[in-house]
Amino acid sequence: MSAATKMTMAQAINAALxxxxxxxxxxxxxxxxxxxxxxxxxxxxGLHREFGESRVFDTxxxxxxxxxxxxxxxxxxxxxxxxxxxxAFAYPAFEQIVSHVAKLGNRTRGKVxxxxxxxxxxxxxxxxxxxxxxxxxxxxxxxxGLTVVAPATNADAYGLLREAIAGSDPVIFLxxxxxxxxxxxxxxxxxxxxxxxxxxxxxxxxxxxxAYGPSVPVALAAAEQAATEGRDLGxxxxxxxxxxxxxxxxxxxRRTGRAVVVAEAPGFASVASxxxxxxxxxxxxxxxxxxxxxxxxxVPYPPPKLEHHFLPGVDRILDTVDxxxxxxxxx
Amino acid sequence: MxxxxxxxxxxxxxxxxxxxxxxxxRLVRGAPTPDAEALAEGYRKLVFARRLNEQAGALVRQGRLxxxxxxxxxxxxxxxxxxxLAEGDWLFPTYRDSAAIAARGVDPVxxxxxxxxxxxxxxxxxxxxxxxxxxxxxxxxxxxxxxxxAARLKGEDTVVMALCGDGATSEGDFHExxxxxxxxxxxxxxxxxxxxxxxxVPLARQSVAPSLAAKAIGYGMPGVRVDGNDLPALEKVxxxxxxxxxxxxxxxxxxxxxxxxESHTNADDASRYxxxxxxxxxxxxxxxxxxxxxxxxxxxLDDEREQDIxxxxxxxxxxxxxxxGAETVADPEExxxxxxxxxxxxxxxxRAALRAELELEEx
Numbered sequence: 001m002s003a004a005t006k007m008t009m010a011q012a013i014n015a016a017l018x019x020x021x022x023x024x025x026x027x028x029x030x031x032x033x034x035x036x037x038x039x040x041x042x043x044x045x046g047l048h049r050e051f052g053e054s055r056v057f058d059t060x061x062x063x064x065x066x067x068x069x070x071x072x073x074x075x076x077x078x079x080x081x082x083x084x085x086x087x088a089f090a091y092p093a094f095e096q097i098v099s100h101v102a103k104l105g106n107r108t109r110g111k112v113x114x115x116x117x118x119x120x121x122x123x124x125x126x127x128x129x130x131x132x133x134x135x136x137x138x139x140x141x142x143x144x145g146l147t148v149v150a151p152a153t154n155a156d157a158y159g160l161l162r163e164a165i166a167g168s169d170p171v172i173f174l175x176x177x178x179x180x181x182x183x184x185x186x187x188x189x190x191x192x193x194x195x196x197x198x199x200x201x202x203x204x205x206x207x208x209x210x211a212y213g214p215s216v217p218v219a220l221a222a223a224e225q226a227a228t229e230g231r232d233l234g235x236x237x238x239x240x241x242x243x244x245x246x247x248x249x250x251x252x253x254r255r256t257g258r259a260v261v262v263a264e265a266p267g268f269a270s271v272a273s274x275x276x277x278x279x280x281x282x283x284x285x286x287x288x289x290x291x292x293x294x295x296x297x298x299v300p301y302p303p304p305k306l307e308h309h310f311l312p313g314v315d316r317i318l319d320t321v322d323x324x325x326x327x328x329x330x331x
Numbered sequence: 332m333x334x335x336x337x338x339x340x341x342x343x344x345x346x347x348x349x350x351x352x353x354x355x356x357r358l359v360r361g362a363p364t365p366d367a368e369a370l371a372e373g374y375r376k377l378v379f380a381r382r383l384n385e386q387a388g389a390l391v392r393q394g395r396l397x398x399x400x401x402x403x404x405x406x407x408x409x410x411x412x413x414x415x416l417a418e419g420d421w422l423f424p425t426y427r428d429s430a431a432i433a434a435r436g437v438d439p440v441x442x443x444x445x446x447x448x449x450x451x452x453x454x455x456x457x458x459x460x461x462x463x464x465x466x467x468x469x470x471x472x473x474x475x476x477x478x479x480x481a482a483r484l485k486g487e488d489t490v491v492m493a494l495c496g497d498g499a500t501s502e503g504d505f506h507e508x509x510x511x512x513x514x515x516x517x518x519x520x521x522x523x524x525x526x527x528x529x530x531x532v533p534l535a536r537q538s539v540a541p542s543l544a545a546k547a548i549g550y551g552m553p554g555v556r557v558d559g560n561d562l563p564a565l566e567k568v569x570x571x572x573x574x575x576x577x578x579x580x581x582x583x584x585x586x587x588x589x590x591x592x593e594s595h596t597n598a599d600d601a602s603r604y605x606x607x608x609x610x611x612x613x614x615x616x617x618x619x620x621x622x623x624x625x626x627x628x629x630x631x632l633d634d635e636r637e638q639d640i641x642x643x644x645x646x647x648x649x650x651x652x653x654x655x656g657a658e659t660v661a662d663p664e665e666x667x668x669x670x671x672x673x674x675x676x677x678x679x680x681x682r683a684a685l686r687a688e689l690e691l692e693e694x
Contacts, residue, residue, distance in 0.1 A: 028484070054484050060514055065473055065507035072477020075462070077485070080477075092503075099467045100474070107451040107463050110669040144670050168672040196675070243675040 004187040010043045010180040012154040013119075015188060016161040017044060017081065021051050024079060027165060029056045031066055031083035031119075040085060041121055041180050063093040067118065071100050074114040081165055087122040088131035094139070101170045102145030116170045117161070122150075123214045123264050125178035125311055127304040134301055135265035137213075140172040141241045141274070148241040149195055150174040152216030154184040156239055159192030167195075176214035198245035200252060204234025207258035207321055210249060210275055212238035215262040215312060222262075222317040233321065241271055249275070250282045257288040258324045262312050267295030289324035337548060345544040345554035348588045351564040354616050356624025365563040367631040373410060373562050374626055375640045377619045380406040380430035382644040383439055386651050387429065387446070391597045395655050396446045400427040404560070404592035407618035408524045410434050411565035412492050415573045421460045421491045423475040427524075428464065428494050435459050439647065440654030449659055468499040472508035472521060479517035479576075490576045491519045492569075498529025500546065501537045509584065513550040518576035520569060521547075521584045524559060526591035531604040547584035559589025560618040590616070663689060 007015070020027045029044060035058040038045030048056040059066050063084060070080035084090035090097075097118065105113050124133030140148045147169055151157040157175065164171035193199055201216065202223050211219040216237045223233040236252055238245065253259045259279050263272040276291040294312040302310045351362040358364065380402070387399040402409050409430040413422060416435070424432050429446075433439045437454045444453020445464060452463035465471035475493035482489035499505055500523060512519045523543050527534050540546055547554025553575075557568040565587060572583035590613040594601040601610075626632035667674065667682040674682070 060507070060510055062507045062510070064504055065476075065511045068470060068473025068504060068507065069477040069480060069511055072474035072479070072491075073481040074477070075456070075474060076478040076481035076489075078481045095467060095504075096470060096473065100470060103451075104463070105672070106669040108456055108669075109450065109452070109665075110672070111455045111457060113672060147671070244677060246676060 004185040006183050007154060007186050008181045008183050009151075009154045009157045009175070010041055012158040012186050012188075013043050013161055013175065014045060014047070016158045016165070017047060018050070019188070020081070020162060020165045021047065021055055024166070026077055027055070027079045027081060028073065029081045029083075030059050030070075032059065032061055032085050034058060034083050039083060041177065043119075043121075043175075043180070044083070063090055064096050067093040067096040067101060067116075070116045070118075071096065071104065071114060074116050075112055079115045079117075079165055081117045081119060084118060084120045086128075086132045087120055087134040087136050090118070090120055090136065093118075097140070097146070097172075098143050102143045105169065106145055113168045114170045115165075115168055117164045117173050118170070119173045119175060121177040121180070122174045123176050123178065124301060124307050125214060127307070129304065130301065133307065135263070135296065137172075137174055137241055138265060138270050141271050145170070146242060147171045147195060148174065149239065150176070150213035150241060151239065152176065152179075152211070152213055152237050154182070155186045155190070156192050158186060158188050160195055160239065163195050171195075174213055178214050179217070193239070195240045196243035196245060197240075198236050198238045198248040200234060200248065201237045202233070202235040204256060205232040206256060207231070207260065207324055208234045208236060208252045208256045209260050209262055209317065210236045210238065210279075211262040212241060212271075215264055218312060218314065219262045219317065222314045222321075225314050226318060226321065229318075231321065244275075244278070246278060246282065249279065253279050253283045254286040257286055258321075259283075259287075259291045260317065260320050260324070261291065261293045261295075262317055263293075264296050264311055266298045267293050268298045270295060292320045292323065294320050341553055342545075342548070345547060345556055346542045348556045348558045349564050349568050350558040350561050351567065352561050352621050352625055354621060356621040356628065358625070367626070367629060370563060370622060371626055371631050371636070373414065373566070374619070374622045374632065375643070376410040376414065376434050377406045377562065377622060378640050378644050379647060380409045380434060381619055382648050383430050383433055383651065386648040387443060388593075388597065390443075390652070390655050396443060397448050398596045398598055399429075399446055400596045401593040402427050402430050404613065404617070405524055405526055405587075405589050406430060407562040407565055408522070408559050408587045408589055411562055411569050412494060412522050415566060415570045416490065416492055419460065419487070419489055420573075421462065421475065421478050421489065423462045423471045423491065423493045424464050425468075425471070425494055425496065425499075426464050426466050427496065431494065432461050432464070435461055437461055438654075439651050443651070443655055447655055449661055450665075469495055469502035469504040469508065471495075472499075473504055473511065475519050476508050476512045476515070476517045479512070479519045480515050483515075483518060483579075488577050489518065490573050491517075492573070493519055493521050495521070495523055496529065497523060497525040497527065497534050497537055497543060498532065499523075500543050509547070509550045509552070509582070512582040513552045516579070516581035518579070519582040520572040520576055521582060522569065523584065523586045524589055525586050526559075526589050528591050528595070528601075528605070530595040530599060531601075533605075542586060544584055544586035550584075552582050552584060554584040554586065556586045556588060559587025560616045560621070562618060562622050
């Protein structure tokens with residue numbers, strides 16, 4: 001039976017976890033507050049009650065312990081899905097992620113693969129206090145061996161998580177917490193394109209906005225606004241940062257000749273910078289203007305009252321689009 | 332709710348080292364008589380471990396190995412931690428535990444692949460249930476807990492032997508691993524070889540606890556201190572810990588009181604931070620010597636058997652020399668092969684670029 005249902009992103013992720021646990025005995029979900037409470041964002045709501053302590057359990061409050069234990073469980077045939085509660089709370093697990101999660105498959109020449117999913121509620125826009133709103137994707141994307149996925153839609157949150165859990169390699173799954181409670185129609189029986197494939201969310205003739213995760217709805221809003229002002233902007237949703245879909249991105253940019261990358265993270269040495277460089281290297285002869293980036297400032301994530309100045313918004317995106325050497329400027 | 336209790340006996344066991352054979356090779360008062368044949372087999376393994384340490388050191392001096400962290404003086408720990416394991420059990424070793432891995436049955440040449448620089452791990456961890464040697468300190472202890480917890484969830488009676496040194500007990504992951512194992516009653520034996528040094532930093536700078544085993548009490552698991560140069564005592568203490576784990580009674584922290592006779596590695600110079608007298612004082616406590624003395628005294632080891640063991644160890648050393656010395660060709664493209672299960676488009680592109688470079692060089 002298949003039918004679209006209106007659900008929040010938290011519910012879509014919950015459904016993905018429930019279906020994965022149901023279909024595969026080796027899937028286990030653990031972390032801080034994920035069992036009885038159902039997670040601080042209620043993403044794992046009801047799973048402990050439904051599947052019991054052997055499948056869904058709380059751990060001591062220690063992120064390195066959670067990820068390190070996941071490594072061992074994966075070595076012994078399990079598919080752990082762990083929650084980091086908040087982006088900035090994942091840092092104690094960084095050594096485990098970088099030195100082991102990312103490298104064990106390579107270290108053992110593929111003899112040991114680690115099918116681990118590390119779910120990270122991430123990025124800002126929720127009025128969270130310090131250490132609750134980091135965009136930490138660059139750390140993970142810079143680490144060979146990690147797959148880094150950032151869904152922007154509820155259908156992708158479901159579909160990409162299912163693929164991540166079923167795969168052989170470790171995945172950092174970045175969940176835009178700003179959208180946890182956004183409702184969308186989702187038909188879980190309809191497969192989404194695979195990890196590694198970007199999707200053109202909105203075709204556009206004049207310029208291409210490249211975004212992922214929480215920045216995709218912002219880019220779409222900007223394109224909507226631009227349309228009322230006579231400019232036709234396209235939007236690409238990357239869906240995964242690693243692997244990166246050069247093909248889809250470059251095809252669009254070569255067509256429009258103009259590109260703006262939109263991301264919340266500080267721009268210096270960022271994923272946005274990598275994208276700008278890649279597009280510049282591959283599409284130079286098709287470009288009418290330099291690739292621009294609209295990112296967070298190079299500052300620690302600001303307090304709640306100031307975060308709206310930091311986050312890339314529609315106006316800042318459109319102001320940046322205006323600088324892309326349009327013919328009317330030249331004339 | 333289950334909580335770990337604490338008795339005066341447990342406290343004593345965590346502080347006073349258990350001992351069966353004293354430094355002169357005599358059984359301590361009241362010690363059970365070890366099985367002579369099993370101990371003779373243990374002696375053979377000690378000789379092999381010592382010979383491997385010596386051979387690997389020689390290969391470093393000849394430029395055949397990049398580096399070798401020797402476990403000379405710790406051979407009883409190396410042997411005991413594997414002899415107490417069953418076939419399906421797991422071992423999580425550090426970089427100083429090459430002799431233990433070989434004692435577990437892994438080909439020493441495969442063990443030394445890491446140090447020869449061919450690849451990061453030369454053996455398949457699944458074959459002998461031996462994890463790759465961990466270089467980042469204490470991180471492997473958490474993996475051991477995960478393997479153990481997964482086994483319990485699957486209803487298997489696997490036990491996991493997790494090795495680390497005294498320095499590693501200062502790391503956060505040591506704490507997290509002990510705590511997780513205790514909370515989940517994971518079938519793990521944490522075996523700390525306290526060899527008194529973390530490169531140059533002495534034990535006194537790592538901890539002022541009454542003992543390292545005493546730390547177990549804070550986690551709610553038994554801690555046992557044992558003479559780390561006393562093979563029968565080690566096998567008894569570790570064997571009991573393994574049995575406890577296998578029975579579902581949870582983890583144990585075992586601390587071996589031992590000594591690192593050589594420098595941290597050949598690249599280190601221990602004379603910069605410790606006096607020769609200190610090293611000399613440990614030499615009579617040699618783990619091989621006391622087993623040999625005991626076995627000879629009870630008539631379980633004669634010259635002929637000793638020669639047989641030495642000859643077999645020599646044969647092993649010759650195979651190591653040949654294996655490590657054999658010319659191997661490292662494939663440059665292999666650096667891309669295992670990063671992901673499926674090559675990403677980016678890595679495929681980079682591999683093609685490297686291949687083009689190599690073809691130009693060959694042309």
